[in-house]
Amino acid sequence: MNGYGGSVLRVNLSTGQIQKQPTPQDVARDFLGGRGFGIYFLTKEVPPKADPFGQENKMIISSGPFSGLMIPGAGKCDWTTKSPLTGGYASASLGGHFTAELKYAGLDSIILEGISPKPVYLFIDDNQVELRDASHLWGKGSITVEKELKEQYGEEYQIATIGPAGENGVLFAHINHDYGRQAGRGGVGAVLGTKKVKAIVLHGTKSIPVADLPAYRQAGINLFKACKDAEILKEWQSYGTTMVVSWCDEVGALPTRNFTAGSFEDGKNLYGPVMRKTIVVSDKGCFACPSPCGKYSHTRRYNTYVEGPEYETIGMLGSDLGLGNIEDVAQANLLCDDLGIDTISTGGVIAWAMECFERGIFTKKDTDGLELKFGNAQAVFALIEKIARKDGFGALLAEGVKRASQKTGQGSEKFAIHVKGMEQSAYATHNAxxxxxxxxxxxxxxxxxxxxxxxxxxxxxxxxxxxxxxxxxxxxxxxxxxxxxxxxxxxxxxxxxIDRDLYLPALQAITGIPRxxxxxxxxxxxxxxxxxxxxxxxxxxxxxxxxxxxxxxxxxxxxxxxxxxxxxxxxxxxxxxxxxxxxxxxxxxxxxxxxxxxxxxxxxxxx
Amino acid sequence: MRLYVDSTRCSGCKACLVACSLNLFQENNPKKSALVILPHFPAPGNYEVKTCTQCGDCAQVCPMEAIKVNERGAYYVDMDECNLCEACVSECPEGVMFIRSELADTAWKCDLCGDCVTVCGTGALWIAETETAVA
Amino acid sequence: MAAILKLFGILKKYIQGADQIMVPANITVRQAITTLHIPPEIVALVVVNGNQQSKEYIIQNDDEIKLLAIMGGGR
The missing domain is CATH 1.10.599.10 (Aldehyde Ferredoxin Oxidoreductase Protein, subunit A, domain 3)
Known part of the structure; x- marks a missing residue:
């Protein structure tokens, strides 16, 4: 099938059975791929009212017809499952190089079913597909695991992994890839963890078929040229999403102290140019991206490396926690990445807990001795670790802000900032x-x-x-x-x-179907x-x-x-x-x- | 003329690799491209790119004389004449002569088509006159 | 004493579709913006001689200032 890997890989973790099926053509027509495949398979295959952590829930990982091709930014992978955080639909988008590799392995989707009796990682090398023992990786951080697996298999292998938080079932655990790209939201990492899947190792050497190669090549080049001609390209490359921190601060959209305000008095220390100057060491792009938003950073204060922080993380682990130092935010970012929790939800629950503390709803007795005041970076670092390990006070926050506030009561539900149980990301919306x-x-x-x-x-x-x-x-x-x-x-x-009409000739040349x-x-x-x-x-x-x-x-x-x-x-x-x-x-x-x-x-x- | 790279500007996106495979093999397959991107993560957090300098050492050692010069003045592999002996691979000082017999029945290298430059969004790649070494 | 102000995207309509305009030095970027009747909050980014600056930046002689409008898709 032109533009597609051609197969759906089904792995039953309970039985170890592995099978490949042709990607259904009618589903490709009606849902195209990626997020469309995700909701299609989720609705069709996961029975109503399934327990998100039970045998019946599935993890559906899908690329789309652009993935892995010469199209700007063709590196997005969708992870769909029933969310343990919200009890509803979860779909998290992962950048990096995973989705391209999926296509080169001849796959459009991987569907993980059941629960493995012991920790495993899924190994895919073209037609070789195996579940391998992961007991030596269990308990380790995402960055360490990726490094170990890359050293074992080689740089061409793409790795997606969970951290300890996913293993422990933290409801907003994420999946980490490429040393700093995540399928972040809705607890996808916790679903992988309860399935006892520590990682996926992926390698493919196949070519992706397209319908009209010369037309596709030209359409792809036209798209790249349009990106390179864009007025804002240079600034975007320099700052990525951190470019908007100053604007959000100015218009009152920068979440500050659990969304009590939209401007932060120390916001200036978190703006894009400050970050670029103080911690950024290189630009890091996803597959085929002409405008890499990824900023790879090194903190002097902690002597650590991390991809980011990007805008959402600056908002949620920075201003929303009252932290006004970019190195502190970067360090919190790294802890979340390595331990395997979503920076947005993590910022949301900690901000709520800090407000509870400052209102006297929590005291040091509740917080394991942590002085949970806004602006206390050391308390934030300690709490991130506690959440990921479900240790003491961290266990309450590991359930997300909705459940934590319902358990705590005392009016704290009113300032639990979420919709449907998912913590709100980094735009203050008092007046927008x-x-x-x-x-x-x-x-x-x-x-x-x-x-x-x-x-x-x-x-x-x-x-x-x-x-x-x-x-x-x-x-x-x-x-x-x-x-x-x-x-x-x-x-x-x-x-x-860029003009969205430039994408249509590319899609037609790739799939052979005009849309x-x-x-x-x-x-x-x-x-x-x-x-x-x-x-x-x-x-x-x-x-x-x-x-x-x-x-x-x-x-x-x-x-x-x-x-x-x-x-x-x-x-x-x-x-x-x-x-x-x-x-x-x-x-x-x-x-x-x-x-x-x-x-x-x-x-x-x-x- | 040759392909130059400034590795500090590379963001590891691999658009160049796909463009390269499209030119060399008319396929979408970065494993069949003629550049190398080496990521150095998690530390120090940068990319190292290897490109062909058109030095011609590969052509010198090819027993089949299968590595020829094209209209752009670049050495290329005449894929019909390559016997997969791998002499060129070990000779290449930059590590950008490729044989992966499971993927293709020929060696391959950069033929200076320039498509990698066209799709590189960060200006890491460019083609210019070869600087002559000072004796 | 003057500098060049370059406008992009939807901002061009405030200078009748032109690309650039001269502005005096020794005023802030915010003052320059308001003089042209541009609502400051639709200016997402101020770039002076290649570096992002705040709207409180005081314009210097011979500066090249780029003003970029908020994006968000939809062209």
């Missing part, structure tokens, strides 16, 4: 209604990447609540997933602003609705209430910074949802109507 709606309705919980609407808020008026704003969020939610589905990065389009953006946006809408149906299937009573944001964004106006005194009214939150459901073709309770389901050919998925 499109971004707020994006978080409320995001299909994995409060994550930014489905609709990065914050710039649109600023352009059209941040406090406005209009049908146009809602339409914009929906369009972004339908369109942006196309990159996750095609297995490529969206940032060349988002940040370099329009209208057609592809329908695929995006189909995927969006299918993920919604998945939540409805998994959680009894799921509906409108699950789309509400943290009360902080409609009750607690910031006292300082650019958004001081500004807040979204609760009736506007409700209005946003009314507009959104109507435009989506969903009921007032946020359930897709039978007409919408029929229009998108999703009847077969309704139970």
């Amino acid at each position: 209604t499109a971004m707020l709606l994006a978080y409320m309705t995001c299909d994995v919980g409060a994550h930014h990447n489905r609709a990065w609407a914050i710039t649109y808020d600023i352009q059209v008026g941040r406090e406005k609540v209009t049908t146009e704003k809602v339409a914009r969020v929906i369009w972004l939610q339908n369109f942006r997933p196309m990159f996750d589905v095609l297995g490529a990065c969206r940032l060349q389009w988002v940040e370099l602003s 329009s953006w209208k057609d592809l946006e329908t695929v995006g809408e189909r995927i969006w609705n299918l993920t919604r149906l998945y939540w409805i299937r998994e959680i009894d009573g799921f509906g409108r209430e699950w789309d509400l944001p943290a009360p902080r964004f409609y009750e607690d106006a910031p006292k300082t910074g650019a958004t001081a005194g500004q807040i979204t009214r609760f009736e506007d939150v409700q209005k946003l949802l009314d507009y959104y459901y109507e435009q989506r073709g969903w009921s007032k309770n946020g359930i897709p109507t039978p007409e919408t389901i029929a229009r998108l050919n999703l009847e077969q998925f309704v139970y």
Whole structure:
């Protein structure tokens, strides 16, 4: 099949049975690949109400038709599973070189089923596929494990691994790859850990077939040329996502002290140019990326190396914890990477715990003696370790901010900053209604990447609540997933602003099938609705209430910074949802109507 | 003319490798390319790139005289004439002569097509006149 | 005493579609932006002679200043 590896690899960890099946052509047509394959297989194969840590849950790892080809940023890999953090849909996007290698091994998806009786790693070298003993790797950090496996097998082998946190079932454990790229959110690392899979070692030497080689080559070159001509390329290469720290601070979007404000008085010490000057040693790109956002850093204070921190990590482990030193943030970043926990959720739970401490809900008796005040870097480092090991106070936080606040009570639920149980990523949304709606309705919980609407808020008026704003969020939610589905990065389009029409001739030349953006946006809408149906299937009573944001964004106006005194009214939150459901073709309770389901050919998925 | 590289600008993305395999073999397969990227991680955290200097040592030792000069003045492998003896591989001072018999029935090397330069977003690669060594 | 201000993306409309304009030295970038009636918050990035600077940077003679608008996709 042109543009595809051609096979789906199924590994039953309980029995050790390994089989390959041809990638189904009709699924490729309706869902394309990547995130589309993920939700398709999850809905079809994981039975309703499955225990995320049980035998029935699966880990579905998918590339897309662009992955591994000469297309800018064609290095995105989707990891879909039932989330132990939220109980709903999880899909985490991994950069680096893993997805390309998957295609070179002739694979489009790997589906991990069951639970291994003992620690293993999955070894794939073209047609050789084996489960190998991982008892010597169990308990080790991600960076160490990757280094050991690379030394054993060679640089050409791509490694994805979990840290101790994944083994311990921390609900926001992640998967690490390429010394600093992650499938970060929703607890994908914990699912791998409970399946007793420490790592995947991947190597492929096959060529990926394409339909029209000269046309594909030309279309690929045109895309690279457009990226290289982009006005912002040089600045983007210098700073990556850290470029926006200063802007977010200025407009009040930089999460500060558990989202009590959107501007940080020490923010200047975390800005891109400061980081570039003080700690960055090199630029590190994902596969085929002309605009590498990865900044590889060395801290003098701790004499450590880490990829990052990128914007989200600076927000969540920096300003949101009151840390105003980039070396401290980088060190916290490294600890999370190596121990195997998501920096965004980790920042979220620690920020919540710090607020509890400062309000007197927790004392040193509760925190194992840690002085959990905002700005205490040493306490942050210690707590990261405790969370990953589920040690003492860390065990409470390892459950995520929703469960931790429900257990703690005393009003702490009010300042647990999450949607659907997923900690909100690094945009403060007291007064940015499109971004707020994006978080409320995001299909994995409060994550930014489905609709990065914050710039649109600023352009059209941040406090406005209009049908146009809602339409914009929906369009972004339908369109942006196309990159996750095609297995490529969206940032060349988002940040370099290259013309999206340049992608279409490439896709046609690769697969041999002409597709329009209208057609592809329908695929995006189909995927969006299918993920919604998945939540409805998994959680009894799921509906409108699950789309509400943290009360902080409609009750607690910031006292300082650019958004001081500004807040979204609760009736506007409700209005946003009314507009959104109507435009989506969903009921007032946020359930897709039978007409919408029929229009998108999703009847077969309704139970 | 030859291909130059500034390794400090390489971000390890491998776009050059795919472009190279597309030119040499009309295939998407970075394992069949004529550049080498050596990542040095987790420390010191950089990439080292090896490219062909067009020194011609490979052509000198080829018993089949299968390594010839093309219209760009670059040494290339005439794939029909290569007998996989590997003399060129051990001779190459940069480690950019390749034989992987499981992947192709021929040796291969950089033929200076320039596609790697076209897709390199960070300006790490360029083609220029060969600097003549000062005696 | 003057510097060159180069505008990109949606910012060009504030100088009638031109690419660049001369601005006086010894004022801040923020002052230069507001004089041109550009809302400062839509300027994501200020680059002076190749380095990112804040909007409080005081413009020096012969500076080359690039102003980049907020992105976010959608062209």
